[in-house]
Amino acid sequence: xxxxxxxxxxxxxxxxxIIIVLLAFLMVRLVYIMVFESEYLGKKADEIHERERYIKAxxxxxxxxxxxxxxxxxxVCTISVIHSQIxxxxxxxxxxxxxxxxxxxxxxxxxxxxSAREKIKSNCPKEIGDEIREYNLSGVKVDEDYKRYYPYDxxxxxxxxxxxADNQGIIGxxxxxxxxxxxxxxxxxxxTDAGGIELENVAEKxxxxxxxxxxxxxxxxNIQMYAQQAAExxxxxxxxxxxxxxxxxxxxxxxxxxxxxxxxxxxxxxELTDDLKQxxxxxxxxxxxxxxxxxxxxxxxxxxxxxxxxxxAGLETGAVTLNDTFSCxxxxxxxxxxxxxxxxxxxxxxTFVQATMNSCNPVFIEVGLRIGVDNFYEYLKKLGILSKxxxxxxxxxxxxxxxxxxxxxxELATMSFGQSFQIxxxxxxxxxxxxxxxxxxxxxxxxxxxSDCEGKSVKDFQYKEISGVIKEETVNNxxxxxEKVVSEGGGKNGIVEGYDIGGKTATSQKLPRNSGKxxxxxxxxxxxSDPEVIAICIIDEPEGVYYGGTxxxxxxxxxxxxxxxxxxxxxxx
Amino acid sequence: MTENRNKKRNKKKTVSYFDYNLLFIxxxxxxxxxxxxxxxxxxxxxxxxxxxxxxxxxxxIAYMLGFAAMFLLxxxxxxxxxxxxxxxxxxxxxxVLVVLSPLGVTLNxxxxxxxxxxxxxxxxxIVKLGLIIFLAFCIDRMSKGLRKxxxxxxxxxxxxxxxxxxxxxxxxxxxxxxxxxxGFVMLFVASPKYSHYVYTILAGAxxxxxxxxxxxxxxxxxxxxxxSVWLNPEEYAQSGGFQVLxxxxxxxxxxxxxxxLGNSIQKLGFVPEAQxxxxxxxxCEELGLIGALAVIALFVFMIWRFMIIANNAPDLFGAMxxxxxxxxxxxxxxxxxxxxxxxxxxxxxxLPLISYGGTSVLFIMCELGLVLSVSRRIRYEE
Numbered sequence: 001x002x003x004x005x006x007x008x009x010x011x012x013x014x015x016x017x018i019i020i021v022l023l024a025f026l027m028v029r030l031v032y033i034m035v036f037e038s039e040y041l042g043k044k045a046d047e048i049h050e051r052e053r054y055i056k057a058x059x060x061x062x063x064x065x066x067x068x069x070x071x072x073x074x075x076v077c078t079i080s081v082i083h084s085q086i087x088x089x090x091x092x093x094x095x096x097x098x099x100x101x102x103x104x105x106x107x108x109x110x111x112x113x114x115s116a117r118e119k120i121k122s123n124c125p126k127e128i129g130d131e132i133r134e135y136n137l138s139g140v141k142v143d144e145d146y147k148r149y150y151p152y153d154x155x156x157x158x159x160x161x162x163x164x165a166d167n168q169g170i171i172g173x174x175x176x177x178x179x180x181x182x183x184x185x186x187x188x189x190x191x192t193d194a195g196g197i198e199l200e201n202v203a204e205k206x207x208x209x210x211x212x213x214x215x216x217x218x219x220x221x222n223i224q225m226y227a228q229q230a231a232e233x234x235x236x237x238x239x240x241x242x243x244x245x246x247x248x249x250x251x252x253x254x255x256x257x258x259x260x261x262x263x264x265x266x267x268x269x270x271e272l273t274d275d276l277k278q279x280x281x282x283x284x285x286x287x288x289x290x291x292x293x294x295x296x297x298x299x300x301x302x303x304x305x306x307x308x309x310x311x312x313a314g315l316e317t318g319a320v321t322l323n324d325t326f327s328c329x330x331x332x333x334x335x336x337x338x339x340x341x342x343x344x345x346x347x348x349x350x351t352f353v354q355a356t357m358n359s360c361n362p363v364f365i366e367v368g369l370r371i372g373v374d375n376f377y378e379y380l381k382k383l384g385i386l387s388k389x390x391x392x393x394x395x396x397x398x399x400x401x402x403x404x405x406x407x408x409x410x411e412l413a414t415m416s417f418g419q420s421f422q423i424x425x426x427x428x429x430x431x432x433x434x435x436x437x438x439x440x441x442x443x444x445x446x447x448x449x450x451s452d453c454e455g456k457s458v459k460d461f462q463y464k465e466i467s468g469v470i471k472e473e474t475v476n477n478x479x480x481x482x483e484k485v486v487s488e489g490g491g492k493n494g495i496v497e498g499y500d501i502g503g504k505t506a507t508s509q510k511l512p513r514n515s516g517k518x519x520x521x522x523x524x525x526x527x528x529s530d531p532e533v534i535a536i537c538i539i540d541e542p543e544g545v546y547y548g549g550t551x552x553x554x555x556x557x558x559x560x561x562x563x564x565x566x567x568x569x570x571x572x573x
Numbered sequence: 574m575t576e577n578r579n580k581k582r583n584k585k586k587t588v589s590y591f592d593y594n595l596l597f598i599x600x601x602x603x604x605x606x607x608x609x610x611x612x613x614x615x616x617x618x619x620x621x622x623x624x625x626x627x628x629x630x631x632x633x634i635a636y637m638l639g640f641a642a643m644f645l646l647x648x649x650x651x652x653x654x655x656x657x658x659x660x661x662x663x664x665x666x667x668x669v670l671v672v673l674s675p676l677g678v679t680l681n682x683x684x685x686x687x688x689x690x691x692x693x694x695x696x697x698x699i700v701k702l703g704l705i706i707f708l709a710f711c712i713d714r715m716s717k718g719l720r721k722x723x724x725x726x727x728x729x730x731x732x733x734x735x736x737x738x739x740x741x742x743x744x745x746x747x748x749x750x751x752x753x754x755x756g757f758v759m760l761f762v763a764s765p766k767y768s769h770y771v772y773t774i775l776a777g778a779x780x781x782x783x784x785x786x787x788x789x790x791x792x793x794x795x796x797x798x799x800x801s802v803w804l805n806p807e808e809y810a811q812s813g814g815f816q817v818l819x820x821x822x823x824x825x826x827x828x829x830x831x832x833x834l835g836n837s838i839q840k841l842g843f844v845p846e847a848q849x850x851x852x853x854x855x856x857c858e859e860l861g862l863i864g865a866l867a868v869i870a871l872f873v874f875m876i877w878r879f880m881i882i883a884n885n886a887p888d889l890f891g892a893m894x895x896x897x898x899x900x901x902x903x904x905x906x907x908x909x910x911x912x913x914x915x916x917x918x919x920x921x922x923x924l925p926l927i928s929y930g931g932t933s934v935l936f937i938m939c940e941l942g943l944v945l946s947v948s949r950r951i952r953y954e955e
Contacts, residue, residue, distance in 0.1 A: 002716055004892035009884045012896060013763040017878040023869055026910045030869075033824050033914060034862040041825020048822070082767050193616065194842025342869040 001448075043179065049191045054257035057183030058146050059167050060212030061172075062160060064221045065256070065448065071160055071174070071266075074149035075143050077129025078122040081111055086139030096120060096140070101131050123147055145538060148174075150266035156264040158293035159393065159446065171291055173217065173446055176392050180450040180458070183212030213450040213458050218254035223247060226562045227257035230555050231537070237263045238542035244295045244425055245559065247535040250433045250525055253442030253463060256533070260294045298394050299422035300538070303508030304359045304548070305523045306418030310368055311356055311481065312435045313379035319370035322477055324352045332362035334413040339365060342507075356481050357489025359505065361417045368416025370411065376412060377404045382469040383431035383441065383544050390443045390464065391426055399423040418506065425521075429536045432523055435478050437500065439470035481555045483528035486553075494524050494553035496560045498571040503556070505548035510541070513545045517541045522552035527561055532569055533557060592948035595878040599926070599941055602871055606927035613840045613855045614929065615850040628848050628929050629643050631692075639938030644759060644761035646942025647949065651891060654943075659709030662731070665703025668696040669738045685743040695932040697748035702936045704752060705759070705897030706943075707731065712763040713890040719764040729773075732756030747920040758900035759789070759893055789887050803918035819844045820913045823854035824865075831861025848929040850921045853913050868927075872906045879903075882948045892948040898940040903924075 033041070062071035079100065080438040086092055093111050097104040100121050110118045122145075129142045161172015168182065169175035178359055183189040186209030191199045216429040247307070253274065262273050276286050314320040330346030332339050341347065341361045347354075355363035368376060380386050380401075386398050400409050401421040412421040434441040443463035450459045470478075482502035485491045491503045504522030510517040520542055525534040537555040545551055588595045590767035611629045618627035654661070671677065671687045676685040678693050686693040687720060687894035711728055740749035777946050785800070806814035806821065823839035826832070835860040840847045847855050858866045879899035908922040 001890040004884065004886055004889050005765075008762055008889070008892065009766045011764075012880055012883050012899070015758055015762060015896075016876060016899070016903075019876055019907060020873055022907045023873055023910070026907070026916065027866055027869055029914050029916055030857070030862060030865050032822070033821065034827055034857060034865070035829060036829045037821075041822050042828065045822035045826040045839060045843075048843065086842075191838060193620075199838075199841070213655050339626055409877075482869060546881075 005141065034363055036383060042167060050189050051098050051192045052187045052189055055186035055188065055209045056167070056209075057185045057209035058211040059148060059163065059183060060181040060431050060450075060453075061214045061418055061449045063214060063216050064166060064219045065217065065254075066220065066225070067216070068221050068332075069149050070152055070155065070217075070219065070221060071148065071474050074145040075126045075144055076123045076147040077122040077132075077144055079120045079124060079129065079132060080143070081118050081120060082139050083111075083114055083118065084139075084142060086137075088137070091135075093133065093136050093138075095137060095371065100424075101126055105180070117141075120148065127356075139217075140259060142233060152221065153265045153267055154263040154435055155221065155228060156256070157266045157269075158260045158291065158295075159219070159258050161264060161291075162266050162269040171395075172293070172393060173215065176394055177215050177447060177450070180213040180215055184210040186210070211453040213452055215450050216448045217446040218249070218256060219258075219446060220256045223559075224257040224259065226559055227535075228259040228261065228263065230559045231261040233558075234537075234542075234551065234555050236494075238544065240539045240543075241541040242294055243540070243555075244538045245535060245555065246425060246429055247559065247563070248297050248429060248433065248444055248532060250437045250531045250534040251440070251442070253430070253433075253465070254448065255407050255444055255446055258293075258295055259444075260292075262290075264290050293393065293395075294540070295425045296391060296393050297397055298426075299397050299400055299424050300519055300540075301419055301422055301510075301522070302428050303506035303510045303519070305432075305506035305536075306522055307359060307364050307416075307483065308381060308432050308435060308478070308504050309351075309357065309379065309383055309385070309417075310364050310371070310376075312383070312417045312474060312478055313376055314352075314367040315477055316379065316471060317371050317375045319372075319375075320352050320367045322351065322353050322481065324475070326350055326352065326355055326360075326363045326366060328355070328358075328360050328362045332365045332413070334365060334369070334370050334409050337410050337413075353481055353484055356504075357485050359490050360487075364417045365413040368412050371416075373404060373412055374405045375430045376415070377407075383434050385423055385427055385431055389424070389426050389430050389535055390445075392445045392447050392461075396426075397424050399427060418508065425536055425538050428523065429534060432525070433531075433534050434469055436475060436482070436525055436534070438475050439468050439473065441466040441469050457560045479528055482525075483495065486528070490549045491524070491553050493549055494522060494557050496526070496564065498556050499526050499560065499569070500528035501526050501557075501560065501573045502531065503553070504509060505553055507546060507548045518546040520546050520548040520550075520552045522548050522556050524553070524556045524560070526564055527569060527572060529572075533563070533567065581588060583725065589707050590948065590951045592878060592882055592945060595875065595882070595941075595948065596945060598871060598875045602875070602926045605868075605871075607632060607636070608834070609852060609856055609859075609927060609928055610848055612835050612837070612859060617847070620842070631931060632929055632934065633750045635934040637937070639935045642935060643938045643942035646939055647945045649896060649946065651943055651946045651950075654706050654894075655713070655890060657708050658707045662703045662707035662734040664733075665696070666735060666738060668694075668699050668741050672696060672743055673676070683744060683747055686875050692931060695930070697739050697743060697745055697752070698932040699900055700739060701748075701752055701755060701940055704732065704755060705901065705940065708756060708759045709890050709893035712759065712893050713888075716889055719760070720766060722769060725760060725764065725769050728760055729756065732760075742840060744872060747922045750900065750920070751908070753903045755900045757896055758904075759897050760855060762896045763889075768824060799918040799920075803915060806915060809933070816845050817915050817919050820851055820854040821915055822951060823847075823851075824857040824914065826870070827858040827945055828863045830860045831857070831859050831864055833923065834859050850923055851908065851913060852928050853910060853924050856927075867908065869906075872902075872925075876903050876906075882951070884945060885951045886947050887950045887952060891950060893941050895947050898944050902937070902938065 060075050061069050064067050089111055093108050093147045103310050110120055133142045149481050159172055161174040162170055163174050164170045169178045186191050186207045189205040203442055227245040227247060231245045232352050235243040243261045245259050263272050267319045272286055273290060276290055327349050328341055328347035330341050330344045347358050347360045385399055388398055430444055442465050447461045449457055451457045483500055486494045486501045490505050493494055501523060501524050504520045508519045520539045523536040525531040535556050537552045539552050576889045610632055614628040615625035619625040672684055676687045677684050678688050680686060686695055688833045715724055736753045738747045739745050739752055802809045802814045823844050837855045839858055840855045844851045844854055856868055879895055883895035884894060902925045905922050905925050909924040911917045912919055923930050925937050
């Protein structure tokens with residue numbers, strides 16, 4: 001019998017040795033993986049095991065200056081069915097169709113559809129969701145969710161804006177202050193198997209959501225409502241295309257009201273308003289039109305209201321004094337152009353104060369030409385016409401204005417009485433504010449402060465102000481002249497019993513000039529001697545009488561009659 | 574014959590040796606393996622078959638058969654197998670051919686199993702046992718000639734026939750490698766020479782390299798892709814790297830002390846087929862580095878016992894049987910752990926006695942029966 005020889009034994013030992021060396025090497029490799037790479041690999045493994053379920057954060061409220069809530073959240077329910085878990089489809093169908101008042105056949109179709117999860121209805125009121133939950137139907141899921149809710153529906157719709165499906169701001173203040181409003185989502189971390197089925201008995205990590213900050217704005221709902229009502233009234237009466245009103249604190253730029261009628265319902269922002277529906281057009285274009293904030297997103301030819309700026313520049317540069325006398329023959333010839341006054345027979349002999357009260361174009365042309373292009377543009381710049389106002393709303397438009405080097409005598413002449421360029425209503429309001437508030441160019445704005453859900457202040461918003469753009473003397477002269485415009489001149493319809501009002505009217509012909517379409521406007525402030533508030537009303541394409549002094553001034557008058565006493569602004573002696 | 578039997582009886586009276594150490598390790602590993610198999614497979618078994626003990630039950634049945642076979646083999650004189658060696662070898666090769674018949678079963682895209690009515694059998698496992706017995710028999714017959722290259726090549730051809738059939742017919746690369754390894758190691762131990770084997774390895778390495786080059790450039794097959802995956806599994810996470818990556822996550826997340834028995838998360842479907850080739854990763858995850866090293870230590874001890882038994886075997890045939898089993902089990906352990914730790918490219922090798930798999934269990938138990946049977950014949954020198 002053959003036996004295992006010494007060399008056989010030796011080789012067995014050699015082989016076993018090799019294997020032991022290999023295993024030792026693998027042990028080292030294991031030590032490396034399980035000690036040194038353990039943290040990295042463990043984390044990677046956790047990442048694939050963990051599933052995050054978000055707890056949606058409630059969006060912060062928006063309040064007016066007095067803390068009245070103007071945008072908040074409402075709990076709504078989403079009803080869905082899980083096909084595989086339904087054991088009594090008949091009952092499910094009948095309960096859901098009854099409670100949701102939906103078509104039975106449609107629900108039947110959804111219930112019988114073989115899918116992981118079928119949504120029956122979203123955004124249904126919490127009460128109905130609770131009722132459905134009461135039935136305890138297996139396979140029917142009621143999930144709660146937040147939906148943005150605007151208690152005042154249409155109020156300040158074009159300022160506030162609204163939110164989208166994920167509760168994110170889409171336009172208006174909602175998107176401008178997204179950072180503050182959105183809050184922080186919480187989440188529940190659960191571990192799952194490879195199929196995504198959550199494991200029981202594994203401790204879940206839960207991080208609660210944090211509600212977004214409350215945004216306090218300078219809007220005052222009472223003033224806003226007054227403004228909106230006044231605008232609506234004239235909108236209906238004059239069958240205008242739209243009517244805008246802005247009211248602002250003249251000294252710090254806080255906007256108290258901004259309305260653009262027709263407003264739309266913030267709780268259904270994708271439903272066209274009735275008049276838009278009648279006009280027809282592509283749905284998305286119509287919606288964009290409906291959401292547009294004309295005070296900020298659109299520009300217009302200011303017309304005579306702009307004479308405030310020309311007068312200011314004239315007084316500042318010494319091109320004119322209040323008592324300079326002029327003669328208006330009803331037109332003015334500049335180079336080869338004959339530019340007419342609105343009063344074709346002419347105003348005759350008049351002082352500068354009278355010329356302003358008469359809104360006399362030839363006089364302002366003369367003043368403008370005296371000022372000269374350089375100085376004129378200097379003051380446009382100082383009064384913020386050449387830049388955006390910096391208002392805290394998205395999509396602000398810039399002025400459309402001649403380049404300085406292209407401005408000749410004719411251009412300067414027309415610009416002097418507010419034609420041949422376009423600005424936003426808010427730019428004009430801001431410029432006039434600077435003229436009458438003592439020469440301070442403010443930043444118009446809405447946001448005042450943000451605070452967390454416990455009321456602790458998170459941020460006080462600060463805005464840029466430039467002081468001393470206008471001399472004190474000019475400020476006083478302009479207050480005087482503009483008060484005269486209202487008390488004795490073209491703005492008589494803006495007189496408010498018991499108050500001194502300063503202001504200027506405008507009636508601008510829309511382009512093309514022979515279209516017969518006008519924009520009537522009035523800008524007025526109170527009290528005239530020491531202004532606190534300023535407001536502008538713009539009526540786009542009124543039917544019938546279209547003079548700013550006749551139709552726009554009464555709107556501001558009506559607003560002031562309500563608001564000035566409300567704001568406790570002292571009556572004049 | 575009678576004389577022989579008397580002789581045996583005499584020996585039994587004077588020296589009765591049995592390697593209880595090895596038997597103990599075997600039983601311990603099997604027990605441990607069943608616990609780990611249950612831990613690893615219960616969740617997926619519940620999900621797939623509605624019974625958490627689906628895999629466990631089948632494995633226990635395989636072990637019961639395995640134990641019966643092992644004890645039978647322990648008490649049967651292993652020399653009996655010499656007479657049947659050639660037939661066993663031919664029979665095992667025929668079983669591979671059965672795969673091509675209608676009895677062949679395709680699982681996971683590979684046709685590697687045959688249906689025997691009560692379950693499926695993997696012929697590759699049969700071939701491993703068949704080759705060990707047949708090669709031990711040949712070596713016993715031709716030991717003198719093994720010095721000659723001619724005889725070596727002749728015997729190597731027997732090995733290559735089995736390797737080729739497994740590789741070509743069942744396209745099972747890993748089993749082919751193991752069978753090649755078993756044959757090579759048995760011939761290496763049997764021969765007094767080293768040079769043949771060094772040349773073989775060099776030639777093999779060259780062939781392998783050439784093979785890969787052809788695969789890459791001409792066939793663009795998935796086998797070369799394995800190499801890319803091996804070098805950078807995270808980049809191929811969506812394709813071939815998934816299994817390896819999941820295995821690494823399991824091993825790595827175990828840390829030093831592990832998550833505790835039963836607490837693996839990777840076994841919940843993340844590591845594909847965790848109860849088969851990848852069971853070691855779950856051992857790592859649940860029992861940590863300590864547990865993993867302990868398991869390797871057990872295998873080292875087991876291999877050590879094989880070596881002792883081989884070196885003390887009463888005759889060349891018995892010793893070669895043990896060397897064959899030693900080669901088989903040691904290669905599978907090394908390859909399995911090397912694969913799951915991404916030390917070598919991915920290829921499916923089970924971890925002996927622990928991985929799920931009926932045929933593997935049954936035939937390894939047979940092999941262990943042979944080894945223990947050999948150990949019974951060891952004589953102490955007086």
